[in-house]
Amino acid sequence: MKAAILRGKNDLVIGDVLDPPNIVPEGFVKVAVKAVGICGSDVHYYQHGAIGDFVLQEPMILGHEIGGIVETVGAGVQFNIGEVVALEPGIPCRQCTQCRSGQYNLCESIRFFATPPVDGAMTSYVIHPADFTFRTNGLTVEEACLAEPMSVGIYATRQASIHLGQEVFVMGAGPVGLMTAMACLAEGANVRIFDVQEERVRMARELGMVAEVFNSGRKIRSDVVIDCTGNESAIAWGQHSVKAGGKLILVGMGTKDGMKLDGLDLTLRGISVRGIFRYANTFPAAIQLIHKYRDKMKLFLSNKIPFEAVPKYFLDGNFNSHIKTIVSL
Structure with missing residues (x-):
C-alpha cells in the first residue's frame, strides 16, 4: 500500500509500505484511513527533522489526525463494519505510574503516531487498539479527524x-x-x-x-x-x-x-x-464538541487535498494560507 513517507528534511514522497496483516488481533480493529489532518508538528518534522528530543533518524510515515472507516475487527471488538471512527494516536504502556493514575499522555513509553521512531497513519490502512478507537455517531471522516486537535483544547480547558x-x-x-x-x-x-x-x-x-x-x-x-x-x-x-x-x-x-x-x-x-502535553481521556468529549459546533467546524474543512498532492503541498510551503488542510485518501 501507499504512504506519505518523510525520508529527511524537506524530503517527502509517496512510497510503498507493507500491507498490514490479514488477521486482526483480539482487541484490535483494522481501519481504512480516509482523512488525515496536517498538523504543525508534521510541518516541523518536514522543515527541521526534529521536535525537541524527537529526532527523525529513519524514514517515517506522517499523520496523526485520523478519520477512517472500520474495515475488520478482531475478537471481542464491538464496532460495526463501515462505521466512521476517530483514532487516538498515542498508545501508552498502560502499566506505569502515569498510566495507572490516568495521565497516560505522560507515559514515557507511549507510542504516538508520526513521532520518531513511530510511523504515522497517512496511509491506506492501520491496525489500532479498539479502546483507542472511537465511534463518531454520524460525523464524516473529515470531521472525525478533527477530534485529535479538539482534544488538545479540551485537555487544556480541563x-x-x-x-x-x-x-x-x-x-x-x-x-x-x-x-x-x-x-x-x-x-x-x-x-x-x-x-x-x-x-x-x-x-x-x-x-x-x-x-x-x-x-x-x-x-x-x-x-x-x-x-x-x-x-x-x-x-x-x-x-x-x-x-x-x-x-x-x-x-x-x-x-x-x-x-x-x-x-x-x-x-x-x-x-x-x-x-500541557497532548491529552488524555478526551476523545469522547471532543466528538461531542464537534457535534455541538458542527456548523463552525466547516472553517477547518475548507481546504482538502488528494493524497497524491501531499509532497507538492509540503514543497510549496503555503502552510498558513488556510486554517487547516485535510488530506483525502
Missing part, C-alpha cells in the same frame, strides 16, 4: 479548571487556539482570542468569537491565559495579563531557551503555571 463566568484569554488563533477557545466557551467562560495575523483574527470572528489583533502594549487582566503559540512575547504578555491568583496555561511548544517567565511576579501574585 487542566485549567475553566468554569462559568471566568475571563479567559487565548493566545493564538490557529486550529488549536480556536478549538481551545471553543472548549472554554462550552464551559461557560467569557473568551477573548488574540493573534498577530489579521486574517486569523477575522476567521475567529467568523466563528462568533471575540478576537483582536495582539497588542503587546495593552494592559488588561483575565482569570486564565492559555497560550497556544509558544512565542516568548505572547507568553510574557500573557503572564502579566493574568490576575493575581490566576493561571497561565502553556499549550504551544516553544524552544528550550525561548520561554522566559518572571519568577518574582509569579511568586508575588500567586500565579499558577501549567504545561
